[in-house]
Amino acid sequence: MAQKMIAVYGVREGSGKTVVARELAGAYQLRGKKTLLVDMVLGGGQIAGSLGLSPEPNLGQWLQEMDRQMNEDLPPFALRFSPEEVAPFIQHHYTGLDVLAASPLDFPGRAAGMVEVVITHLRPLSHEVIIFDTRSVVREYVLRLLSLVDTVLLVTDSYRYHLEYAAGVLERLREAGVTTDHFQLVLNRMPTLTDESPREAARQLGLPLAGVLPELPAMQPGRNNRTLSYELVDHFTRSINQLVERLE
Numbered sequence: 001m002a003q004k005m006i007a008v009y010g011v012r013e014g015s016g017k018t019v020v021a022r023e024l025a026g027a028y029q030l031r032g033k034k035t036l037l038v039d040m041v042l043g044g045g046q047i048a049g050s051l052g053l054s055p056e057p058n059l060g061q062w063l064q065e066m067d068r069q070m071n072e073d074l075p076p077f078a079l080r081f082s083p084e085e086v087a088p089f090i091q092h093h094y095t096g097l098d099v100l101a102a103s104p105l106d107f108p109g110r111a112a113g114m115v116e117v118v119i120t121h122l123r124p125l126s127h128e129v130i131i132f133d134t135r136s137v138v139r140e141y142v143l144r145l146l147s148l149v150d151t152v153l154l155v156t157d158s159y160r161y162h163l164e165y166a167a168g169v170l171e172r173l174r175e176a177g178v179t180t181d182h183f184q185l186v187l188n189r190m191p192t193l194t195d196e197s198p199r200e201a202a203r204q205l206g207l208p209l210a211g212v213l214p215e216l217p218a219m220q221p222g223r224n225n226r227t228l229s230y231e232l233v234d235h236f237t238r239s240i241n242q243l244v245e246r247l248e
Contacts, residue, residue, distance in 0.1 A: 004129045005119070005149040006247065007040075008186075010136040010156070011166045016188040017155040018046055020213065021133035024153075027240045028129045029097040036090070036127040038100040038118075040145060041135045042111060045102020053091050053099055059118070060103030062089045066114050067107065076113035081121045098127065111141035119148045138172050146178050151247065153210055157188040163204055170205065184210035186243065211243035 008024070010017035018041075025037035039045035039059065048055060062081075069079055091099045107114060122130055132149065134142055146152050156166050170180055185207040187198050195201075202209035214235045 003123065003127065004151070004247070005122075005132070006129070006151045006153060007132040007134050007146055007149040008153045008155060009134045009142075009146060011154060011158075011162075011169045012156075013136050015136065015155050015157050016213075017136065017153075018050070018133050020153065020155050020186060020188060021131050022047060022050060023236075023240050024243065025097055025129070025131045026095060027237075027244050028131070029095055031244065033128045034096075034098075034126060035129040035131065036098045036100060036122070036125065038122070038130060038132045039102035040115070040132045040142075042103045042141070043106035044135070045133065047099060047133055048091070048101035051093055051097075051099065053093065053101065055101065055104070057089045057091060058101035058103060059089065060105050062086070062100075062118070063103050063105075063107055063111075063114050066117055067110060070110065070113075076117050079117050081117075083121075083125055086121055086125065107141075111139075112144045115141045115144045116148065119145070138176055143173070143176050143178050146173070150182065152180075152183045153186045154183050154205075154207065155186045155188050163201055167205055170207075180207075184208045184247075186210050187212045190214050210246050211239060213239045213243070 006024070008017045008021035022037065025035050029035040037047060039047035042059075042063075047053075048058070066076070066079055070076065089100060091101060093099055132145060134145060154166070154170070156162065158165075170183070174180060185202045185205060187201060187209075190212060191198060196204075198209055198212045
């Protein structure tokens with residue numbers, strides 16, 4: 001199959017986008033798709049810790065090498081990294097999932113160019129699916145990422161009045177030059193009897209509905225949050241698998 005690049009973007013911090021990105025990547029890997037999960041929350045990502053991986057190696061080390069070369073007056077479009085040079089920055093989870101952990105540093109003013117270098121050099125890798133967890137902000141490097149991937153999953157955990165906020169987020173992205181034709185909606189909470197239907201929520205936002213997810217079992221008291229929930233046969237697992245099927 002052709003390589004898929006999917007970015008997961010939350011309408012606000014705390015919407016559950018990181019959980020969606022992590023569990024979606026795990027589901028793809030269990031389906032036999034070689035998958036890379038990239039933590040693009042520069043300066044504050046949580047993917048490595050949630051999976052029990054080490055802080056290093058990480059994306060930041062790669063970005064620091066880009067920064068060094070750019071300080072030598074090499075423009076971003078001239079940077080070149082072979083797959084063998086990219087591989088040392090990637091960690092391997094016991095499930096077979098590959099992870100490019102977050103940078104511990106932010107790179108203001110240079111991050112947008114660096115993101116384009118990252119995308120360009122991840123494309124030739126052997127991964128069939130590459131999933132990005134993103135920061136829920138309107139910043140140049142995030143906008144560049146959202147514009148370069150194949151699909152963006154817009155994650156919200158709220159209905160009703162909060163859909164107005166989600167609509168505002170989409171409008172700000174469009175004003176910043178991001179085309180949202182490749183966006184799909186993920187509702188990260190089941191509706192109550194007083195909520196409109198998920199399809200109606202998607203219709204109001206003008207986006208296709210990719211999926212509706214219940215509460216993640218691993219986040220409930222007494223569960224080990226380092227265990228990927230797709231190893232459990234439950235409602236969340238079925239919902240994640242349905243999301244994967246819609247994205248195929």
